């Protein structure tokens with residue numbers, strides 16, 4: 634794996650999980666993931682780079698944590714999402730590893746209190762560098778302010794700067810198009826709309842799972858003004874979802890997929906800031922992940938809004954891990 638040195642706040646930590654043996658037939662995620670070459674901010678020493686790819690033809694994946702609570706705090710939500718990257722890694726670790734690609738861990742960008750914008754910029758730089766090194770990047774949020782960090786990385790990549798048409802597909806009960814004085818977990822897609830306009834590009838944004846009852850008329854109006862395509866949670870029959878995603882994919886060259894776990898029913902994803910009374914069933918969300926992976930257009934993905942403090946038996950973390958595993962298959 635090509636591993637240019639990155640600067641992160643916390644370098645990759647050792648992974649753990651159940652041990653059944655050393656052979657490939659026993660391999661679990663914790664045994665397969667290697668550290669990506671990173672330079673911790675407070676030290677100049679590099680850690681060893683990634684392991685040899687399992688399949689030279691498959692794009693290697695790199696995980697980057699975005700440990701941030703600041704966006705949810707500013708959006709008046711239930712804080713705790715800064716602990717999510719560690720919880721998702723802990724849920725991924727014991728899973729059987731059936732992937733045909735190498736996976737590396739680049740560690741975490743950590744958002745200090747009040748320093749959201751600087752953290753988003755640091756994470757964006759890291760993602761852009763990893764994309765340009767030929768990796769499929771996976772950001773583990775963090776509140777949904779993670780999405781603007783992801784966007785900075787994607788928009789800074791050679792692919793998008795070179796003119797490839799970017800699509801942003803959000804699996805979410807919410808538009809997150811709030812007009813606020815400060816960026817938060819409720820504003821990332823309006824920030825993207827403005828940044829895309831400033832770059833002279835069309836804003837291609839679709840949301841799947843919108844809860845009508847949890848988005849005001851003002852948010853629907855903003856979505857209408859920006860030409861946002863969306864499907865409501867109650868309209869997420871499997872065939873309709875498949876058509877919606879296929880139509881959106883057909884009009885873009887590269888896709889940034891963002892999964893806000895509150896798109897799932899509260900029984901499946903209780904560990905979020907705003908649990909969903911209705912939600913889109915997990916099999917439907919999982920099918921979207923398979924469809925996106927099969928399209929060959931996936932550039933970057935993030936998983937946001939896990940709050941381990943409100944989780945039940947690690948249920949939401951396990952769902953997040955399972956979706957990441959599905960996307961990388």
Ligand SMILES: N=CN[C@@H](CCC(=O)O)C(=O)O
Nearest residue numbers: 708710777807809818819907
């Ligand atoms: N990322 C969060 N978005 C939602 C939260 C809604 C809520 O807390 O009820 C929003 O701002 O609309």
Ligand SMILES: [Mn+2]
Nearest residue numbers: 777805809893
């Ligand atoms: Mn959201």
Ligand SMILES: [Mn+2]
Nearest residue numbers: 806807893895
């Ligand atoms: Mn949401």
